[in-house]
Amino acid sequence: MLFNSVEFAIFLPVVFFLYWFVFNRNLRVQNFLLLVVSYVFYGWWDWRFLGLIVVSSFVDYYAGLALGKATDEKKRKLLLGVSLATNLGILGFFKYFNFFMDSLITSFNTIGVEMDAMTLQIILPVGISFYTFQTLSYSIDIYRKQLKPVEDMVGFFAFVSFFPQLVAGPIERASHLLPQFEKTRVFESDKAVDGVRQILWGLFKKVVIADNLAFHVNYIFSNYESLSASTLVMGAVFFAFQIYGDFSGYSDIAIGTARLFGFDLMKNFATPYFSRDIGEFWRRWHISLSTWFRDYVYIPLGGNRVSKGRQIWNSLVTFTVSGLWHGANWTFVIWGFLNGLYYVPSILLNTAKKRGVIAQDTFFPNVKEFLQMVTTFTMVTFAWIFFRATDVTHAFDYISHIFSMSLFEIPTGNRGPIPYILSLIVIEWFQRRKEHGLEMATAPRWVRPAFYTIVVMVILLYGFDDSESFIYFQF
Numbered sequence: 197m198l199f200n201s202v203e204f205a206i207f208l209p210v211v212f213f214l215y216w217f218v219f220n221r222n223l224r225v226q227n228f229l230l231l232v233v234s235y236v237f238y239g240w241w242d243w244r245f246l247g248l249i250v251v252s253s254f255v256d257y258y259a260g261l262a263l264g265k266a267t268d269e270k271k272r273k274l275l276l277g278v279s280l281a282t283n284l285g286i287l288g289f290f291k292y293f294n295f296f297m298d299s300l301i302t303s304f305n306t307i308g309v310e311m312d313a314m315t316l317q318i319i320l321p322v323g324i325s326f327y328t329f330q331t332l333s334y335s336i337d338i339y340r341k342q343l344k345p346v347e348d349m350v351g352f353f354a355f356v357s358f359f360p361q362l363v364a365g366p367i368e369r370a371s372h373l374l375p376q377f378e379k380t381r382v383f384e385s386d387k388a389v390d391g392v393r394q395i396l397w398g399l400f401k402k403v404v405i406a407d408n409l410a411f412h413v414n415y416i417f418s419n420y421e422s423l424s425a426s427t428l429v430m431g432a433v434f435f436a437f438q439i440y441g442d443f444s445g446y447s448d449i450a451i452g453t454a455r456l457f458g459f460d461l462m463k464n465f466a467t468p469y470f471s472r473d474i475g476e477f478w479r480r481w482h483i484s485l486s487t488w489f490r491d492y493v494y495i496p497l498g499g500n501r502v503s504k505g506r507q508i509w510n511s512l513v514t515f516t517v518s519g520l521w522h523g524a525n526w527t528f529v530i531w532g533f534l535n536g537l538y539y540v541p542s543i544l545l546n547t548a549k550k551r552g553v554i555a556q557d558t559f560f561p562n563v564k565e566f567l568q569m570v571t572t573f574t575m576v577t578f579a580w581i582f583f584r585a586t587d588v589t590h591a592f593d594y595i596s597h598i599f600s601m602s603l604f605e606i607p608t609g610n611r612g613p614i615p616y617i618l619s620l621i622v623i624e625w626f627q628r629r630k631e632h633g634l635e636m637a638t639a640p641r642w643v644r645p646a647f648y649t650i651v652v653m654v655i656l657l658y659g660f661d662d663s664e665s666f667i668y669f670q671f
Contacts, residue, residue, distance in 0.1 A: 197240035198666070199449045200402055207237070208453065215457055216383055223380050227354045230457070234359035238322070245321040248286055253356045255282045256331040260345035260352075263338045272339060279335035283328040290320055292524045323363030325521060329488055331356055334370040336492060343371050351377040360453040364446045364666055366464040366484035373459070381458030391455030393634040393648070398448030400633075400651050402666070403658045405441030405620055409434045409613050416609055417584060420594050425603035428594060430611070435584045436577045437617050440469065443482070446666050448632055467553075467628045469576075469621075472568035474538040475548045477576060489518050507543050512536040522583070527591055531582040538575055553628050 197204050211233045219225045239246050259279040266272045337343035346352050355374050361367075416423060416431030423431075447464035454461045468480035478486050497510040512533065519532015542548035554569065555561040561569065578595075585591035623633045634651065636644050 197237050199446065199453075200399065200407075203240065207233075208456075212456055220383075224348070224350060226381070227348075227350050227377055230359070231350060231354040231357060234354065234357040234362060237359040238357065238362055241322050242319070245324075248290075248321055248324065249327060249357055250353075252283055252286065252328060252331050253353045255279060256335050256356075257346075257349055257352050259335050260338050261347070263335065264345035276335060276339045279332065283332050287324055287328045290324055292520075326365050326367055327356055327362060329367050329485075330370075333367075333488065333492065334374075337370060346370075346374055346378070348378065358454070358459075360450040360457075360459075361461055364443070364450070365482070366447060366450065366462050367488055368461060368484065372462060376459050383458065387458070388456050390635065391452040393636075394448050394452030394455070394632045396452075396648065396651055396655070397632050397634040398445040398450075398452060399655050401441040401445030401448065401620065403655050405613075405616055406438050406445060407442075408616055408658065409438035409441070412610055412613060413438050413584070417590075417594065420597055423597075424605045424608055425598045425600045426605050427607040427609045428598050429603070430607040430609055432577050432581050432584075434613065434617075436469075436573070436580050437620065439580065439583070440465075441620065442666055451632075463631065467624050469573055470554045470569055470625070470628060471572050472551065472554060472565060473542060473547065473572055474535065474575065475542045476551050477572055478535070478539075479550065485518070485521075489514050489521075493517060504543060508540055511539050511543065515539065526588050527582045527585050530588065530591070531579050534579045534582065538579070556629075 197207060211229075215226060215229060219229050235246055235249075238249065256279050259275050263272055263275050266275060334343070338345050346355075351374070355368075355370065355377050358368075358373070413431055413435045416427060416434070420428055420431070444465035451461045451464070462484055464483050466480040466483065468477050471477035471480055494510055494514040497513060498506055499510065500507055502510070513536075515532045515536030516529060517532070519528045519530070519535070522528040522532070539548070554565055581594055582588075582591045585594060627633045627635065634648065636647065639647075
């Protein structure tokens with residue numbers, strides 16, 4: 197079921213009513229309701245894949261209980277191995293079997309060893325990369341003795357399948373989300389109203405920004421050979437805002453929806469295109485995944501506790517694996533590796549550090565900050581070309597067509613979406629210190645309803661087109 201569909205517009209208020217007005221007296225019953233409706237939400241695509249979530253939940257629930265009781269280190273490693281093998285096995289088969297098999301066959305063919313293609317018709321289950329990582333972190337944290345296993349099976353299964361963030365995140369840690377299933381939830385009108393605001397902001401970014409840009413991006417990337425270089429640059433910039441509007445829009449809707457039911461999900465995007473370097477960008481983009489790879493890949497490899505050379509290696513490995521997580525295509529691997537290369541200067545120059553919001557105490561950034569922001573956005577947008585391309589050849593051909601004299605021509609494509617992009621930039625700049633674009637508690641009373649009305653009218657103007665699914669559903 198898509199957030200931008202009529203079905204969800206009916207589903208959400210029905211579940212909200214049942215949750216707060218019918219099953220509000222018993223926590224366990226409330227959790228069971230969330231479990232059932234989450235399975236309905238996910239099964240709306242294909243009910244057959246519900247079995248994968250059940251298996252993953254079942255294995256990690258019992259592995260967690262056993263890990264909590266086990267004292268022998270060999271047994272604890274075995275139990276963790278069962279969890280890792282189950283989750284990574286499911287993920288690897290459904291997402292990467294054909295990719296690795298095709299790559300293996302191609303490698304043998306290049307050295308003269310002929311092999312027949314062995315490709316299965318495997319359908320990629322929606323959101324499999326997200327919920328497998330969420331359950332994996334639960335088992336790993338128990339193994340590290342950073343978390344105690346939960347005994348309530350209903351609560352745990354509801355945690356794994358929680359419908360607002362099930363298929364595209366945020367990837368929640370058990371230490372943050374599980375306790376919220378274990379305590380009584382009380383309806384808070386202020387929290388619910390703010391949740392609706394964030395849902396509206398997410399719909400605006402998805403329906404008005406991302407879906408409006410999708411047509412133009414698809415056209416430019418499909419017809420790049422006959423278009424000017426300046427138009428190709430415009431297409432890359434359009435895609436940068438399309439994927440941001442699409443993915444951060446999903447996260448906003450997920451966070452806002454969870455808030456309607458009394459849950460707090462972690463912030464997943466924090467105005468990433470206002471970043472001053474690549475390190476800051478990755479602390480602001482898909483935060484739940486970036487911190488997951490930091491805690492479960494980068495730090496176990498040695499993190500920052502090793503030599504500069506090893507830090508560079510650790511970073512390149514982490515970014516490359518992150519790229520592979522995004523999809524079974526060499527374009528994603530190159531995209532991840534390229535972002536890793538971008539990060540190397542921060543390690544060499546010791547500039548990798550956390551920063552506050554840009555122009556924290558002023559309205560406009562200074563010249564240095566502005567140039568840093570433009571440079572970072574340019575680097576990120578260049579890397580997005582690999583992310584968007586259908587294959588490596590497509591990516592390099594697209595890039596080669598950019599470096600021509602037509603780069604200095606006026607773009608020939610449709611520039612209609614530009615005002616919407618500018619509106620997004622302006623709103624996010626004003627709201628860069630807030631949790632989301634429609635958090636306007638300090639604005640004059642007459643401004644707020646007028647602004648919300650305009651946002652709703654624009655969303656309705658573009659309508660709900662569930663043919664435009666969210667980009668990250670394929671990951």
